[in-house]
Amino acid sequence: MRKVAIVGVGHSKFGDRRDVNLPELAFEAAKPAFEDANLATKDIDFLSVGTAGGWYEETLPAVVISEYLGLSGKGLMRCEAACASGSAAIATAHDTIASGQNDVAMAVGIEKMTEIDTPTAVELIGRAGYYTWEFHNFGVTFPGYYALHATAHMKRYGTKEEQLAKVAVKNHKYGSMNPNAHLQRIIKIEDVLSSRMVAWPLKLYDCCPMSDGAAAVILASEEKAKSITDSPIWIEAIGVSSDTANVSKRSGYTGLQATVTASQKAFKKANVEPDEFDIADVHDCFTIAELLAYEDLGFCKKGEAGRMIDEGQTEIGGKVPVNVDGGLKAKGHPIGATGTSMVVGLTRQLRKEGGNMQAPIKNGLALAHNVGGTGHYCYVTVLRS
Amino acid sequence: MALSPPVKRLKSRPITFTFELPTQKLREFWDGLEKGKVYASKCKKCGDLSFPPTADCSHCLNHEMEWVDIQGEGEIETFTQIVIRPASFQNHPTYTVAVAKMNAGVKVLAWLTTAKLGDVKVGAKVKLGAVKSEDGPSYGFTLVSSNSDQPPLK
Numbered sequence: 001m002r003k004v005a006i007v008g009v010g011h012s013k014f015g016d017r018r019d020v021n022l023p024e025l026a027f028e029a030a031k032p033a034f035e036d037a038n039l040a041t042k043d044i045d046f047l048s049v050g051t052a053g054g055w056y057e058e059t060l061p062a063v064v065i066s067e068y069l070g071l072s073g074k075g076l077m078r079c080e081a082a083c084a085s086g087s088a089a090i091a092t093a094h095d096t097i098a099s100g101q102n103d104v105a106m107a108v109g110i111e112k113m114t115e116i117d118t119p120t121a122v123e124l125i126g127r128a129g130y131y132t133w134e135f136h137n138f139g140v141t142f143p144g145y146y147a148l149h150a151t152a153h154m155k156r157y158g159t160k161e162e163q164l165a166k167v168a169v170k171n172h173k174y175g176s177m178n179p180n181a182h183l184q185r186i187i188k189i190e191d192v193l194s195s196r197m198v199a200w201p202l203k204l205y206d207c208c209p210m211s212d213g214a215a216a217v218i219l220a221s222e223e224k225a226k227s228i229t230d231s232p233i234w235i236e237a238i239g240v241s242s243d244t245a246n247v248s249k250r251s252g253y254t255g256l257q258a259t260v261t262a263s264q265k266a267f268k269k270a271n272v273e274p275d276e277f278d279i280a281d282v283h284d285c286f287t288i289a290e291l292l293a294y295e296d297l298g299f300c301k302k303g304e305a306g307r308m309i310d311e312g313q314t315e316i317g318g319k320v321p322v323n324v325d326g327g328l329k330a331k332g333h334p335i336g337a338t339g340t341s342m343v344v345g346l347t348r349q350l351r352k353e354g355g356n357m358q359a360p361i362k363n364g365l366a367l368a369h370n371v372g373g374t375g376h377y378c379y380v381t382v383l384r385s
Numbered sequence: 386m387a388l389s390p391p392v393k394r395l396k397s398r399p400i401t402f403t404f405e406l407p408t409q410k411l412r413e414f415w416d417g418l419e420k421g422k423v424y425a426s427k428c429k430k431c432g433d434l435s436f437p438p439t440a441d442c443s444h445c446l447n448h449e450m451e452w453v454d455i456q457g458e459g460e461i462e463t464f465t466q467i468v469i470r471p472a473s474f475q476n477h478p479t480y481t482v483a484v485a486k487m488n489a490g491v492k493v494l495a496w497l498t499t500a501k502l503g504d505v506k507v508g509a510k511v512k513l514g515a516v517k518s519e520d521g522p523s524y525g526f527t528l529v530s531s532n533s534d535q536p537p538l539k
Contacts, residue, residue, distance in 0.1 A: 122470070138496055152462065198468055199467050200466040
């Protein structure tokens with residue numbers, strides 16, 4: 001297998017983007033990626049588009065986006081892995097280069113979630129599990145699924161609502177520094193605790209917003225990368241795992257097994273330990289999800305995530321800065337864009353282009369942890385400068 | 386929510402889907418609910434017990450099943466109360482969803498009725514039974530007792 005590098009990244013503004021349509025939004029991410037790599041459309045062999053879809057008008061989003069970006073005729077694939085679709089697009093682009101099939105590929109992650117009303121969006125995401133058994137009669141929502149995990153974690157380890165709130169406070173703080181973030185308002189613990197209940201014990205400020213957004217990454221083979229850039233960021237490993245559609249068929253609810261398995265696969269391939277990472281983006285669609293990730297990725301022992309957030313170990317200057325771009329919680333979570341957005345942000349961090357969000361880079365190692373559904377899919381990507 | 390400043394948009398042609406879910410291969414299960422039974426499937430070859438039931442065994446790929454009524458008691462492993470509801474549940478009041486480990490050996494996710502949220506605890510005993518609702522046959526939990534040391538929920 002050939003080595004694969006990231007040679008260009010681009011990111012749209014996340015938020016309520018009803019001012020642009022789907023391909024126009026993709027363009028906002030792709031154009032800066034082309035400029036970053038100093039490449040033209042003719043240089044791209046293959047495009048993968050990560051999107052969950054269903055909440056916007058286009059049925060073949062990859063084709064529409066490819067035409068708009070001037071890439072018709074190139075290799076093309078739409079990738080779906082729920083909220084990890086953006087990572088699936090990167091993994092697909094990576095694999096097509098690693099295998100020798102292509103030399104340069106672009107991955108675009110995108111979602112437009114605000115073209116439909118909120119109850120319908122809640123319906124669509126709620127069905128992202130097993131419709132027949134968990135939605136049809138029981139109407140489990142996406143916050144509901146994570147609430148099941150919060151309840152179990154709080155009972156088993158004594159995790160407090162205040163500790164969940166601290167995740168939101170931290171990520172809003174960094175979101176306020178990110179010009180591309182959907183939510184740029186600094187909040188307090190009391191704001192989280194007093195926000196309206198969504199799915200007990202998760203409240204509104206425990207939840208990520210519904211966002212529109214796109215992010216793009218250009219990948220190249222080692223040989224090509226060295227001719228394109230002096231600062232390639234290498235994809236060391238991508239670990240992928242999955243779990244049962246029925247959450248009731250899982251062994252427990254104090255963690256996500258898919259995260260454990262995907263990260264162990266990635267760490268083994270990259271030959272790294274969890275304490276070596278300079279920075280990480282983890283999948284904080286809900287505050288509890290970030291705490292589960294600390295434990296499942298091995299940043300702390302099982303049951304100690306609450307203490308980790310209490311001690312500020314995931315702030316810049318702490319043991320491992322997490323979600324210093326605002327995370328899904330404040331930056332926004334346009335489903336298919338999220339995994340790609342993580343890799344864009346971490347690439348900038350490893351290049352030391354993070355501005356006032358820059359974390360100290362010692363080992364040149366970054367981790368992207370992207371979950372699809374409620375641990376239905378998990379992609380863990382290890383990047384090295 | 387209105388965008389500020391307002392932007393011009395085009396309304397799409399509407400599209401509505403209603404899917405018809407095949408239940409033929411699990412007719413014992415669906416018919417069972419009508420008769421007051423909640424069946425898990427049990428593989429006749431490897432003995433794997435599955436709930437929700439399956440027509441084919443995901444362990445040994447055999448397709449001959451027998452049916453085991455799993456009604457009776459179980460213990461709540463986790464739960465939530467869903468306040469912000471999906472479009473198709475807007476007319477329901479808020480509902481409590483629980484996952485319980487049944488004495489029969491499988492876990493079940495279903496609504497827990499006849500209980501206030503403050504009375505629901507991890508570890509509490511529940512009873513599973515078939516339920517008839519206006520949406521069709523279903524199953525649900527009722528609280529048996531609360532013997533957990535967890536303080537009541539706010």
